[in-house]
Amino acid sequence: AQRVTQPEKLLSVFKGAPVELKCNYSYSGSPELFWYVQYSRQRLQLLLRHISRESIKGFTADLNKGETSFHLKKPFAQEEDSAMYYCALSSSGAGSYQLTFGKGTKLSVIP
């Protein structure tokens, strides 16, 4: 069975400080990992996915298969980054496209 763990329910950082939102996964095959973000009163939207290896809004995430992690990082937090962040996994390689989500981390950037 696949599982996604986000150990922090809430993370508070000061504006300009580095941010790291942790995500660990459990899956025996080759997963596809995503970060979704939900700003206040808005819908879930894709932030980034590991196969694209992009930087979106200054965020990056590297898939570490050895540590089964996909931590989200940003060097300098901005107030507009305050939101709920969800890590998700898809086992598309096994023919399953459902997303398995973590419980989410609420990021609060203090001005």
Added chain:
Amino acid sequence: EPEVTQTPSHQVTQMGQEVILRCVPISNHLYFYWYRQILGQKVEFLVSFYNNEISEKSEIFDDQFSVERPDGSNFTLKIRSTKLEDSAMYFCASGYGTTDTQYFGPGTRLTVL
């Protein structure tokens, strides 16, 4: 930019009643999904739908649940006889291909009394 829409935004119903939650996926998308999020818990997959049939479903998606694409635009989730524990936020999502990004709707908050 096209978006997934969902109606209603909030539905209140009595236990045992049937509810239908409606979604309009993005028009050229082929894959459709329902997820739910009980308050304080994680977003959970319910069902995926492609080519007018269910392609995957979770153990949550029992006989009380059904999905339908009644016309070319709507995608519905029906709960036949609601239970208190069905109270949750229900999200519809759509994607163009199987490995494509899933685009989410704003959700319908279902409250079962």
